[in-house]
Amino acid sequence: MAHVWRMIAQRLALGFLTLFVVSLLIFGATELLPGDFAEAILGQSATPETIAAIRRDLGLDQPFYTRYVSWLGGVLQGDFGNSLANQKPVIELISKRLGNTLFLALYAAAMAVPLSLTLGILAALFRNSIFDRMSNALALTSISFPEFFVAYILILWFAQTGYFPSIVRLSDGISFGETLYRCFLPALTLTLVVTAHMMRMTRAALINLLASPYIEMARLKGMSPMRVILRHALPNALAPIINVVALNLAYLITGVVVVEVVFVYPGLGQLMVDSVSRRDIPVVQAVALIFASAYVLLNLTADVLSTLSNPRLMHRR
Structure with a gap:
């Protein structure tokens, strides 16, 4: 250690x-x-x-x-100065917005990570099948579309039909379930954007291991394909999967600017855009530094978890 x-x-x-x-x-x-x-x-x-x-x-x-x-x-010292626009402490302006952005990122991650891992495992299990080809085609399609385009498509399909609101309005008095309902469309937009990358990385990491000798030995022993992947292939493929998941989680925090602007979500991205338009320099600097810190911290977490999940790195000779 x-x-x-x-x-x-x-x-x-x-x-x-x-x-x-x-x-x-x-x-x-x-x-x-x-x-x-x-x-x-x-x-x-x-x-x-x-x-x-x-x-x-x-x-x-x-x-x-x-x-x-x-x-x-x-x-x-934890002091970002005062806002030039309203002379309030910057930390006071960003504290609640930071909580909203983290909530949206965690909401999207709670949907994207299990979905992408499940699709990646199934795509590797049924390699070259219709499911594999369709999931890869949908993944490439979702990667090709920018976030604002996906957001407007979802607004067209779900908001204009009255299923979900197109503008997110949050207040202190609403329940947790109501908050999840109001934030569903921006969270779904982020989920569709990041799921494809994580799914394809999971599939590629598992397929690279399926040709290994110990996988062939597990198959010769009569193990089911699902058990071979979950018990033998997946633990050894965790390092690249953890890396791509951490990078996409960093994107969920730092790349929400466009999504928050489209849905008028009261987060750090919307605050940053408003501050740039008003030349509120201290707020812009504080938000940008918070985004950079989150990205660096998640990359550090990915490195540590990748090392801990790899026995060859944990027990060097």
């Missing part, structure tokens, strides 16, 4: 280094956004004197490196 802890420490160090570089890129990219926040506030009544006064009050007149060091120091 010593090498596992060493690997975790190395991955954490690389993760922090990656986040530092990402934070620098995020802070620099927000500086390139067109327009000026002070001019947007003042509108047609903007004068050079008033613009300079607002920029001075907000600290926008300071050099880039000074503002970056100040912002990074606040982030390390």
